[in-house]
Amino acid sequence: MGYRAYKYRLYPNARQEKDLLNMFVVARHYYNMCLDLWKYTYLTAKRRPTSQQFEVMRKDYKKTIPAAKNVHSHVFQGLAKRSEEAFQGFFRRVKAGEKAGYPRYKIADRFHSIEFQQFGTGVSIEGRRVRISGVGRVRARWHRLMEGTAKTAEIIHKAGQWFVVIICEVQDKPELLKTGQAIGLDLGIASLLTTSDGDKVDHPKFYRKSQRKLRILNRALVRKKKGGKNHCKAKRRLQRHHNHVQNQRLDYAHKLSFTLVKHYDLIALEQLKVKNMVRNKYLSKSILDAGWSTFTTLLTNKAVDAGRQVMFVNPAYTSKTCSSCGALFEDLTLADRWVECRCGLSLDRDHNAARNILNQALRLWDAEVRQNVAGSRDASVPQKPCL
Numbered sequence: 302m303g304y305r306a307y308k309y310r311l312y313p314n315a316r317q318e319k320d321l322l323n324m325f326v327v328a329r330h331y332y333n334m335c336l337d338l339w340k341y342t343y344l345t346a347k348r349r350p351t352s353q354q355f356e357v358m359r360k361d362y363k364k365t366i367p368a369a370k371n372v373h374s375h376v377f378q379g380l381a382k383r384s385e386e387a388f389q390g391f392f393r394r395v396k397a398g399e400k401a402g403y404p405r406y407k408i409a410d411r412f413h414s415i416e417f418q419q420f421g422t423g424v425s426i427e428g429r430r431v432r433i434s435g436v437g438r439v440r441a442r443w444h445r446l447m448e449g450t451a452k453t454a455e456i457i458h459k460a461g462q463w464f465v466v467i468i469c470e471v472q473d474k475p476e477l478l479k480t481g482q483a484i485g486l487d488l489g490i491a492s493l494l495t496t497s498d499g500d501k502v503d504h505p506k507f508y509r510k511s512q513r514k515l516r517i518l519n520r521a522l523v524r525k526k527k528g529g530k531n532h533c534k535a536k537r538r539l540q541r542h543h544n545h546v547q548n549q550r551l552d553y554a555h556k557l558s559f560t561l562v563k564h565y566d567l568i569a570l571e572q573l574k575v576k577n578m579v580r581n582k583y584l585s586k587s588i589l590d591a592g593w594s595t596f597t598t599l600l601t602n603k604a605v606d607a608g609r610q611v612m613f614v615n616p617a618y619t620s621k622t623c624s625s626c627g628a629l630f631e632d633l634t635l636a637d638r639w640v641e642c643r644c645g646l647s648l649d650r651d652h653n654a655a656r657n658i659l660n661q662a663l664r665l666w667d668a669e670v671r672q673n674v675a676g677s678r679d680a681s682v683p684q685k686p687c688l
């Protein structure tokens with residue numbers, strides 16, 4: 302059994318949107334009160350607040366604030382849980398000696414979602430609409446079929462748009478048929494990835510392409526008077542455009558990882574520390590734009606579902622080693638785009654690295670499986686995907 306999230310756009314009418322916004326204000330306010338409760342209990346009693354304390358606070362809150370009357374109790378429970386996660390995370394980071402940010406109060410711009418712990422009570426599906434407790438039946442766009450049994454639901458408000466995310470428990474899908482193919486990938490700056498077969502996939506560069514538009518929208522925003530209606534509108538326009546770029550990136554990563562998982566039994570990658578690399582100020586924009594970590598996460602998840610193997614190998618010397626004889630290129634710099642070896646190898650730098658990555662992964666892979674790949678490789682070579 303696994304879990305899958307389905308996200309659908311909601312189209313509340315004017316009255317429903319008002320109720321939803323009200324619900325978010327109440328939820329945010331209550332969340333901030335939860336943080337206070339944690340702080341207070343820790344300062345006075347040196348312990349965490351009990352669930353009873355949260356319960357008492359919820360009842361008081363519902364009694365005294367008229368707007369909170371129609372908000373479902375699961376919403377409050379979810380927020381109490383969220384405040385706990387925030388503090389536990391804070392304590393964990395303090396203990397580990399990391400940079401530990403204290404959980405902060407949420408302002409409206411930083412509060413985007415509320416959760417319903419149990420699907421069917423606060424949120425349910427009625428006909429073609431989503432019934433939200435305290436709001437009513439909201440129109441939704443069912444762009445894809447939902448599978449499995451719905452467990453929890455979440456309402457999201459982002460850049461003026463509303464969504465419902467439903468988490469379903471689904472049966473495991475049958476694994477994909479083995480193709481007998483293995484591939485090594487070198488993630489890079491010049492091109493997004495280079496395969497061990499020598500193919501290159503260029504960066505889509507969504508962010509860079511849209512920078513012109515972002516600049517225009519940003520300029521429009523700073524010209525508006527703060528707190529005014531037009532400022533609000535301009536901000537929304539900018540947020541939407543950021544979301545658009547984010548969606549494009551995610552869509553691209555989904556499609557690319559799916560193509561790879563479909564065609565290869567074994568996919569080998571370098572274990573990169575993206576966090577460290579982003580600190581390099583000359584490379585950081587390109588690296589973040591590439592969305593590497595999103596890509597590798599999606600690739601790994603899809604591989605697990607399909608019964609494929611993704612392997613992360615040690616990045617040391619993958620560029621500096623000859624992929625056919627193993628000799629070391631001592632004086633290779635970042636500027637050298639081509640490698641030549643005494644053994645006769647003459648390759649693009651990234652292609653050579655990808656081949657090294659694949660070799661390393663194959664060496665690591667179970668000997669028996671490796672034999673299968675080598676044995677069936679001749680039989681099914683022609684079907685190469687076009688990336």
Ligand SMILES: [Zn+2]
Nearest residue numbers: 623626642644
């Ligand atoms: Zn060589």
